[in-house]
Amino acid sequence: MSGLRAWMVQRVSAVYMLFFIVFLLAHFLVDPPRSYAAWRDWVMSPAIGVSASVFGAALLAHAWVGLRDVILDYVRPAALRLSLLGLLALALATLGVWFIRIVWLGHG
Amino acid sequence: MKFSIFRFNPEHDEKPCMQDYEIEPQPGEIMLLDVILRIKAMDNTLTFRKSCREGVCGSDAMNINGRNGLACITPVRGLKEPVRLRPLPSFPVIRDLVVDMTRFFKQYHSIRPYLINGEPPPEKERLQSPEDRDKLDGLYECILCGCCTSQCPSSWWNPEKFVGPAGLLQAERFIADSRDRATRDRLDDLKSAYRLFRCRTIMNCTEVCPKGLAPSRAIEKIRLMLVKESF
Numbered sequence: 001m002s003g004l005r006a007w008m009v010q011r012v013s014a015v016y017m018l019f020f021i022v023f024l025l026a027h028f029l030v031d032p033p034r035s036y037a038a039w040r041d042w043v044m045s046p047a048i049g050v051s052a053s054v055f056g057a058a059l060l061a062h063a064w065v066g067l068r069d070v071i072l073d074y075v076r077p078a079a080l081r082l083s084l085l086g087l088l089a090l091a092l093a094t095l096g097v098w099f100i101r102i103v104w105l106g107h108g
Numbered sequence: 109m110k111f112s113i114f115r116f117n118p119e120h121d122e123k124p125c126m127q128d129y130e131i132e133p134q135p136g137e138i139m140l141l142d143v144i145l146r147i148k149a150m151d152n153t154l155t156f157r158k159s160c161r162e163g164v165c166g167s168d169a170m171n172i173n174g175r176n177g178l179a180c181i182t183p184v185r186g187l188k189e190p191v192r193l194r195p196l197p198s199f200p201v202i203r204d205l206v207v208d209m210t211r212f213f214k215q216y217h218s219i220r221p222y223l224i225n226g227e228p229p230p231e232k233e234r235l236q237s238p239e240d241r242d243k244l245d246g247l248y249e250c251i252l253c254g255c256c257t258s259q260c261p262s263s264w265w266n267p268e269k270f271v272g273p274a275g276l277l278q279a280e281r282f283i284a285d286s287r288d289r290a291t292r293d294r295l296d297d298l299k300s301a302y303r304l305f306r307c308r309t310i311m312n313c314t315e316v317c318p319k320g321l322a323p324s325r326a327i328e329k330i331r332l333m334l335v336k337e338s339f
Contacts, residue, residue, distance in 0.1 A: 003298075003305025004334050069308070072301065073265045 010065040013058035020055045040106070049103055056099040060092045109133060110190035111147065113154065116201055124201070126192070133184050140187065141168055141179040156205035163318060166253030169196055170205050176255035178318045196258035198267065212254050215271045219279040219297070224290035240286035247281035247326060249319050250274060256313035256323050262306040269302035273313035273323035276304060280326035283333065295334055304330060 033039035042048060067088050075081040109132060116124035129147050137143055141161055148154045156179075157167040163181035170179055171194040173187060184191075199207035225234065257263045257272035271279065279298065282288050298304040304327065313323040 003301040003303070004331075004338060006301065007305055007331065008335060008338075073262070073306070073308075 006065045006068070009061050013062040013065075016058045017055060017062065020051060020058075023051075043103065044106065052103050053100070056096065056103070060096050060099075064088070064092055109143070109184070109187075111143070112190040112192045113147070113205070114194040114201075115154070115204055117153070117155075117203055128190065138183060138185075139180050140172065140182040140184045140191070143184050144179055144193070154205075155203045164251060166251035169253035169255050169258070169318075171195065171197055171258075176259045176316045176318075178253060178255070181318060196254055198264045199254065199258055207254075207258075209254060211267055212257055212272070212274070213252075215257075215267075215275040216252065216278060219271060219275050219282070219294070220290070221278045221282065223282065223285065223288050224293075225287055226289060234287045236286050243284045243286070244281060246321055247277060247284065250277050250281070250321055251319060253318065255316050255318055259312045259316050261310055261312070262308055266302060266306050270306035271298070271303050273307075273327070276307070276330065277321060277323040277326045279304075280330050283330060292337070295330070295337055298330060299334060304334075 033042055043052070068085065071081055071084050071088070075084055109130070111129040111131065112126045113129060114124060115121070115127045129151070131143060131147060131150070133143050134146075137146065139161075141158055144154075144156060145158075148156075156170070158180065159165040159167040161168075161180045163178050166178065168179040169176060171192075172179065172182055173192050176196060179193075193205060195201050195205045195207045199209065199212065202208050223234075252274060254274060256277075257274045260273050262270050263272040276298075279294060283291055283294050288294075307324075307327050309324060309328075311324045314321070314325070317323065
């Protein structure tokens with residue numbers, strides 16, 4: 001990923017996450033779910049499902065750019081750097097799969 | 109006043125050490141450089157660079173009590189004692205306060221610090237409107253002393269690949285120049301993950317610039333231009 005693209009991904013994902021977190025907090029303050037069933041229905045609704053998935057993708061992309069920056073800054077040996085980047089990608093992909101299981105398939 | 113100065117002579121010393129000096133600034137010795145010059149008169153093995161002694165040449169950049177600056181425009185009176193003088197951090201030391209600026213200038217040359225314009229030159233000179241000329245203010249004044257780049261953590265980690273604040277300020281100086289025709293090439297050259305985007309907006313550069321310039325703002329401007337270009 002070029003520096004420019006990574007930088008843009010980082011900024012755009014940050015702005016989206018900021019708005020989504022504010023929306024989430026506002027929702028819990030104004031209209032908190034009364035029961036587990038209500039909470040489940042709310043999460044399962046397509047609008048929340050889609051916007052939460054975008055949030056999940058933004059979070060993973062943001063984490064990738066940020067941690068990749070740390071690795072590019074501090075880890076010099078190429079082999080170690082590549083393995084750390086690989087581990088990071090694997091961890092983030094696992095988190096992504098877990099996220100999809102929760103939001104779209106309804107089990108954790 | 110007490111001074112503690114970094115000493116290293118690669119011909120005899122295995123390791124650098126700090127040497128203490130005690131000297132009272134005399135009337136007329138206002139700047140730090142005046143006092144260092146008198147220390148040199150007492151101990152002529154002390155080595156440092158200096159030239160214009162008025163903040164124009166950028167030769168006497170050094171680390172003064174942990175902060176980079178020019179000895180010739182730093183008033184000696186307000187400094188906390190002992191005044192600790194070290195060479196510019198992260199630059200290879202040649203001897204005492206003299207550092208090797210090769211890598212610094214290599215990065216500077218890499219941004220092609222000259223006007224690129226293939227159009228046939230006019231009879232007299234390439235003209236510029238006063239408004240276009242104003243865009244170079246805050247950029248052309250850089251004296252390449254190295255204070256900013258030496259104090260930039262991104263330059264510490266990736267000195268070979270990251271251009272550094274001084275070079276990027278110069279890049280913006282030519283990107284912003286209405287007479288230059290290589291703007292797109294210059295921007296393309298800075299798109300990679302390293303050359304510009306290692307900047308983490310730490311802003312030490314702007315904090316320490318002895319000329320009061322803002323390399324971080326120049327970097328921000330280049331970033332925004334890159335974003336605009338990409339659409």
